[in-house]
Amino acid sequence: MKAIGLHHLGGSESLVYEETPKPIPKNNQVLVQVCATAITPTEFEWYPTSHTPEGGKRPFPIILGHEFSGVLDAVGSDCTDVQVGEHIYGLSDWFINGAQAEYCLTVPAHIAPKPITLEHTQAAVVPISALTAWQALIDRAHLSAGQRVLIHGAAGGVGSFAVQLARRQNAHVIATASPANIDFLEALGADEVINYQITPFEPPLGTWMWCLIRSEAI
Numbered sequence: 498m499k500a501i502g503l504h505h506l507g508g509s510e511s512l513v514y515e516e517t518p519k520p521i522p523k524n525n526q527v528l529v530q531v532c533a534t535a536i537t538p539t540e541f542e543w544y545p546t547s548h549t550p551e552g553g554k555r556p557f558p559i560i561l562g563h564e565f566s567g568v569l570d571a572v573g574s575d576c577t578d579v580q581v582g583e584h585i586y587g588l589s590d591w592f593i594n595g596a597q598a599e600y601c602l603t604v605p606a607h608i609a610p611k612p613i614t615l616e617h618t619q620a621a622v623v624p625i626s627a628l629t630a631w632q633a634l635i636d637r638a639h640l641s642a643g644q645r646v647l648i649h650g651a652a653g654g655v656g657s658f659a660v661q662l663a664r665r666q667n668a669h670v671i672a673t674a675s676p677a678n679i680d681f682l683e684a685l686g687a688d689e690v691i692n693y694q695i696t697p698f699e700p701p702l703g704t705w706m707w708c709l710i711r712s713e714a715i
């Protein structure tokens with residue numbers, strides 16, 4: 498198969514488009530024919546990109562891209578709830594080769610049916626940013642109805658999911674954004690949108706906040 502391999506630690510200059518063996522799923526794995534994947538620039542520096550779970554060094558070349566949308570090409574014998582040919586989206590373990598390739602491996606728990614309303618290119622960019630927002634608001638903050646949440650960088654990848662998830666919890670959503678994104682965030686369900694370019698966010702808030710999500714680019 499064709500893949501983009503990282504041949505040494507560095508940036509995009511370390512990537513090579515090349516032929517590499519097609520992965521073979523173990524009994525608990527599925528093989529995904531990748532239709533779309535995403536680029537996460539910070540992935541070059543992630544610990545799992547260069548290390549094994551035990552702390553050793555991963556061998557090069559290493560394939561990046563750990564969120565994707567595609568079609569199941571093969572399923573291991575233990576994967577009884579999924580079928581070859583299913584259109585799915587999801588992510589893969591960051592310690593294994595990723596989806597910047599024609600095929601990648603993952604496990605059934607890390608995939609879900611692709612929504613029919615989304616193209617593969619749209620579905621592929623959902624998993625990591627949506628999961629980040631979910632972990633912050635739902636798993637950690639236990640956000641619930643009536644609570645107030647401030648979401649910085651609300652129009653970005655993480656922030657736009659955070660706004661929608663907070664709205665779904667019936668929280669009061671206060672977002673920060675530049676002027677071009679104010680209408681967008683109101684359409685997503687933000688109750689208040691603060692233009693961070695002209696308005697300090699602290700005074701308008703006034704009262705106690707349940708949680709604050711920092712999703713601006715840093």
Ligand SMILES: NC(=O)c1ccc[n+]([C@@H]2O[C@H](COP(=O)([O-])OP(=O)(O)OC[C@H]3O[C@@H](n4cnc5c(N)ncnc54)[C@H](OP(=O)(O)O)[C@@H]3O)[C@@H](O)[C@H]2O)c1
Binds near residue numbers: 656
């Ligand atoms: N994407 C992921 O899956 C993911 C996962 C884990 C962690 N992260 C981290 O989360 C952060 C956001 O990532 P992202 O992918 O959501 O980035 P992004 O799509 O580039 O969005 C960043 C947002 O930051 C806003 N922003 C820029 N300067 C600001 C300022 N001075 N005050 C307030 N907002 C400002 C921008 O808002 P305007 O466009 O309205 O100006 C932009 O929409 C990054 O630090 C990233 O490393 C991301």
